[in-house]
Amino acid sequence: MSNEEILTRIAEIIANKFEHNGEVTAATVASDVEGWDSVAHVELIIEVEQHFGIRLTTGEAAALANVGELVAAVGRHLERKE
Numbered sequence: 001m002s003n004e005e006i007l008t009r010i011a012e013i014i015a016n017k018f019e020h021n022g023e024v025t026a027a028t029v030a031s032d033v034e035g036w037d038s039v040a041h042v043e044l045i046i047e048v049e050q051h052f053g054i055r056l057t058t059g060e061a062a063a064l065a066n067v068g069e070l071v072a073a074v075g076r077h078l079e080r081k082e
Contacts, residue, residue: 001078006052006071013047014067026068052078 011024018035030036036044045061048070054077064070 001075003071003075006074006078007067009051010048010067010070010074013051014044017044017047024067026066026071028067029065048074054078054081 007024007026014020014024014028014033014036018033018040020033022032024033030041042061045056049055052074054074056073056077060073064073
C-alpha cells in the first residue's frame with residue numbers, strides 16, 4: 001500500500017472521528033484539528049491500528065509529530081506484515 005493510500009485512509013479516519021471538514025495532509029498536526037487532544041490522540045491511534053491491522057509501540061505513538069509521521073509508521077508496520 002502506498003503512502004498516498006495510507007494518507008487517504010487516515011484522513012478519512014480523522015474526518016470521521018473529529019467531524020473535521022478541512023484538508024488533512026502529511027503536515028497536519030493535532031492543533032490543526034479541533035478536539036484532537038492527548039486523549040483523542042490515543043483513541044485515534046487505536047482506530048488507525050484496528051483499521052490497518054497493526055500495532056504501534058507506545059513510543060512510536062507518543063513521538064508522532066504530524067500525520068506524515070503516522071503515515072510512515074503505518075507504512076513500516078504494513079511492510080513488516082508482508
